[in-house]
Structures are given as structure tokens and as C-alpha cells.
Amino acid sequence: MASESELNAGIEDGVRRRDFINIAAVSFAGVGAVAVVLPLVNQMNPSADVLALSTTEIDVSAIQPGQAIKTSWRKQPVFVRNLVEKEIAEAKAVPLSDLRDPQTIDERTKPGKENWLITLGVCTHLGCVPLGAAEGENKGDFGGYFCPCHGSHYDTAARIRKGPAPTNLVVPPYEFTSDTVVTIG
């Protein structure tokens, strides 16, 4: 047993050796607790098999001008749209200052392939699938896409024009691997 004088060694500056031991022990246990929590938190992130589903190939040769198809990438819907000249011209005519998320149509398509508008079919508001890709669906006030959940309108370059969505429909990473085949991801 430590005597009273030993316990109070160095007490003149107000700190006992036991205070140091207490803090050291609790800190050590705290570091250990955090180390255990990390894997418990991280297990909720997308797992390896989910991340592995990362590329999709699409043959676009059958899509006529003015048409669009719906496909999927990483289980999310993707819109592939063959724009007509009028739609491209409409998108180009909009001054960037009118846009909530300013981007030109050239920034949203590939050079030489300006007629191919490829975006995720996921509204940037709360993730519904907008209408407008299939024949006869409501394309909204700006001739692009319309999300019926909370009323976001997208234009012919799939840029947000009206409603609660904060940004344009996302253009996924993709490239043309031949004239008619697109690889997304």
C-alpha cells in the first residue's frame, strides 16, 4: 500500500501521480473504443460486390433522333437521348446566367457526339426517376425531363430550370468505345 505521502508526491503543483494514471488509462481505453467503432461504422459503406458492378455497355445504334432509352448503371437508371438539332439549339440559346447550375451543353456531351445526351435518370432533388425518356411522357416546361415527385423541370441538356432540385442531372463517366457503343463507368 502506498502511503499518504507517496500518493501526494508532487501535489504542490495540484496534480497527483494518480491523476496522471487516471487520464492515461481513460485515454488508452478511449483510443481502443474508437478503434473498435471504426470497423462497425465502415461495415455500412457499399461492399466490394456492390462497388464491382461499375461498368455498363450500351449499343446506341437503334436510338433514332428525338428518342431516348432508359438503361441502368450501378443499379441506377441512365437516360441515353439522341437529341435533334432543334433541342441542341434550344439548349445553346439559354444564357448561362439563367441557370441554377451553369453548364453548357458542350460540357455535358462528348466532342463530335453533341447529339448524345447521357445522364443518370436520378433527380438530384430526392432521387426519383424523372419522366421524359419514354415516348409520350411529360417532358416538363423545358422539353427535357420532368420529375413528378416534387416538380423539378429539366431542359434539353438535362439542366435544372425550375423546381427544388439543386443541380443538373448527373453526367456519368462514359466514353464511346466505337461509333455506336458507349461504356459507362
Next chain:
Amino acid sequence: MSFPWAKPYEPKHPLMKWMDEKLPIPRLVYNATGPGYPVPRNLNYFWNFGVLAGAALMIQIITGIVLAMHYAANVGVAFNSVEHIMRDVNAGWFIRYAHMNGASMFFIVVYLHIFRGLYYGSYKAPREMVWLLGVVIFLLMMATAFMGYVLPWGQMSFWGAQVITGFFSAIPLVGEPVRQWLLGGFVPDNATLNRFFSLHYLLPFVILGVIILHIWALHIPGSNNPTGIEVKDEQDTVPFHPYYTAKDGFGLGVFLLVFVALTFFSPNMLGHADNYIPANSLSTPAHIVPEWYFLPFYAILKAFTFNFLWIDAKLWGVIAMFASIALLFFLPWLDSSPVKSSTYRPLYRIFFWVLVADVLLLGWCGMQPAEQPWVILSQLGAIYYFAHFLVILPIVSRIERPLPMPNSITEAVLAKHAPDAASGPAAA
């Protein structure tokens, strides 16, 4: 933690004496819900809803545990396992319909319980902690109900999960990673369904734990009452048993009648037909709405359709929706009037009913598509909701002149029932 005149627990039987020395559970029950717990003598039927909420939770836990014996949380089979419960499992249709409608009944009684607390000022000192714990229970209930709704993996399940986890993507910078962390993927999928099932099973027991704290905190000052005047002496109270066990028992009977009528005669009235369509990640239902009990909050979310200041519409909507609930945590301090009951608060009472009408209006708007005139009505309703708590309530509680109040609960009760009540305070 009770009044000095509470009847002491005195076990007579040797076995009960033995038990009292080893594990005094009978003593706890006697002092909490028995003759040993004095309660204001004037509680009306609005004081039934706490017990009814507890009953609703027990129904949910029991039916839920049984359903989990037949349900499979895998996106390939979840929808079919629910249909299997409905068609093949013995009495499965009854247990599932009871669980489905039990959730609605739980919210109905909890909303009435909150209504009671707001009307009679039960959130005020000395019961602030009771109120705070109640708001925590309400939040846990909403999380549990949401995750339960995802489990059948129908169209509304899937798109509800997509939209509600989408709230988190509104957070600047870390929003999208947080959403992917919650989902365990880029869209709701098997990982999401599994974790929601796990949490849906866990959270009711967390709710049960917080309810124990809620009741513990309540039993320190004891129940509020329709006059809002604190208990002064023994004649203001009656023992919980048999007076309120009987009154709550009667209320429970009425509750069960409504519950079984809903379950047997109109089990899908409060649900959405779209949820009987298997989840399809490539097609959103044309008209997506949450369950009825979320509608007022959903209307507040939808009210923000334009960017304002430097914050975008999406973040505004999400902030406003969470704030509309978080605001309740501050209520005991936003209302500074020492008078609890609306019976004696002529001005507050008017604004209270306007608030009730406003919440009902928001609920109605929440059901409607994102078009005019619903958007503007949601915006006005949302503005009023916040104005009630942040502007009207603090002002009213300072300028209001309360009506004359009786000196005690007993005086109020006797005045109400006296042959000539001319001199007593007006009954509300």
C-alpha cells in the same frame, strides 16, 4: 418520488414479504400504477392516450416478432414472403394487417397525446424532461415506422427509402457519402433492406427503454391535469388503482374497438395500393406520398421550391422539415407563461386551434402533387407553423392576461359540479 400521503406498500403474505426483500417488483408496481401512486382527481379522457400508446407499442412488438418468424429480408424474396404471410401462413393476414394498422393506431394515439400536452401545457416546468423524452420517442417512432414500411419491398417501400435517404444527400460536402453509407450502395438494395430490418427490430426496444425514462420522469412531479394547477394536498388526488386503471381500461376498450374495426373492415384504407407492386428501381410511381402520419412534415419539405439566400431549395426543405420537429425540443422555453392549461389562457387557446388547423392543412397539402395551389398553401402553412412557435407563442405568453384561476384542483372540481356554479371559474 410521490406525495407524502401515498399509501405505503405493506405486503401481508409471507411469500410477498420474502419477494419484497429479494426483488421488490411488486412494490415498484404498487407505487407506480397501484394504490401507492396518487394522481390528480380531475383527469379527463385525454389522459388515456399515454397508456394507449404503451398498449399500441406492445401490440406492435408482439405482432412484429411473429411476423419476423415468416418474413425474409432479401430483395429477391422479401415481397413474396409478405405475400406468403398474407396467403399461406395461418392467420398471417390478420397478424400483418394488425401490424400495419397498429402502426397507424400508434401514431393516432401519440398525436392525441401530443395534442393533450400542447393544450394543457404539460410540457412546462416541472415536466420539461417528460416532454423532451417524449419528443425523442416521437423521433424514434418515425424512424422505426419508416424502416418498417421499407420491408415489404414494394414500390412505395423502395421509393420511400430512396427519397428519405435522399434527405441526407442535401448536407453540403459529405451528403452523398453519408447517403451511400446509410444505403450501403448507390440505390436502396439488399444491404439497405437487411440493415433496415435489423434496425426495425431493434428500435422498438429502444423506444421501450425511453418510455421507461419518460414515465420515471413523469412520476417525479406526477401528472398534470386539466386545470394545470399543481396538486396541493391529499384531497386533490385519488389513488391510481382502482380509479385510473378503470378509466384507462375503458379507454383501452374503445381503442381496441376502433383498431379491430380498421383491421377487419378497412385494412388498406391508410396504405397505398402502389406498395402491392414489387419494387422497380427504374420506375418511380406517378404519385409518391409517404404514410399519412408524415404528411404535414412532407408538405413542409415540399414547400421549398426555390433557392433562397445562399442555400439551395433542397437543403432548405430538408432543414425546415427536421427543424419543424426539432423545434418541439425548445417548446418549454418558447412558452414563458406560467399558466399551463388553455382553459385559463384565452389568447393562447385561439392560436392553439389555428395551429391544429394549420397542421391539418399541411397534412392535406402533403398528399397533393407538387402543383399550384398546393405549393403556395404548403408555403403559407409552413410559414405559419414556424411563426406559431417562434413568434406568436413567445409574444402571447408575455402579453396574455390569464383568466382567474381556482386555488386548487379540488376547488375547480367542486365549482364545476356545484348546483349553482355561478361563482366558480368558467369550465372550458
